[in-house]
Amino acid sequence: MLYAFERSSRVDFLNALEDDVPPDVLDRICAKPHNVWETAVWMQVANRRLVRSSNGHWQIKPAGEVEAGDEVVREEMRPCRLDVRDDGQFHATADAASNTRIYFREKPEDYQRGMRQALGELYRRFELKTGTLKDPRDIRDASLEYAAGALGWG
Numbered sequence: 001m002l003y004a005f006e007r008s009s010r011v012d013f014l015n016a017l018e019d020d021v022p023p024d025v026l027d028r029i030c031a032k033p034h035n036v037w038e039t040a041v042w043m044q045v046a047n048r049r050l051v052r053s054s055n056g057h058w059q060i061k062p063a064g065e066v067e068a069g070d071e072v073v074r075e076e077m078r079p080c081r082l083d084v085r086d087d088g089q090f091h092a093t094a095d096a097a098s099n100t101r102i103y104f105r106e107k108p109e110d111y112q113r114g115m116r117q118a119l120g121e122l123y124r125r126f127e128l129k130t131g132t133l134k135d136p137r138d139i140r141d142a143s144l145e146y147a148a149g150a151l152g153w154g
Contacts, residue, residue, distance in 0.1 A: 005029040039115065040075060040103060050075070050114050058114035060122050073111045077101035 006025060010016050021029070043050070047063045051070040066072060080102045081095040092102045105111045 005032065039119065040105070044075070044077065049073075050111060050118060052110070052114060058117040060118045073105060073107055073114060075103070075105040075111070078104045 006029065008016065043060060048060050049063050049066055049070075050058065050073045051061050051066055052058050052073075053067070053071075054069040061070070078094065078101060079096050079098045080092040080100055081098050082090050082092055082100055082102070084090045
């Protein structure tokens, strides 16, 4: 956490992974807004969907649990051809024969709004060795095994 959010300059980074984060630093980190950019990819891998129920509540659900009244924000990996310019910018053109894919989501604003609500709920569903996550700051104690189980990967 220190490396990602506090820009730690420790040279013993592997040992740092085992150290507890001081409470004041953890509080400061948890108070910052954050984006979890890779969540969309892991949702694809785990066959999960971002849905808004008829009452407006957003959730990340297994595809098999999506109900008839749920509105699904469509997202997918689309085949394309990429043309990359010298400055690093690129242009994607649909190409069904290509083995290159680009991530697409139909309603970016809805997706962003929904993920802001659904991620908190997802974090609270992570099980810890000592029980259920009640405080998002307790995520520091979650192991990958428990996180994977909460997402249905384990």
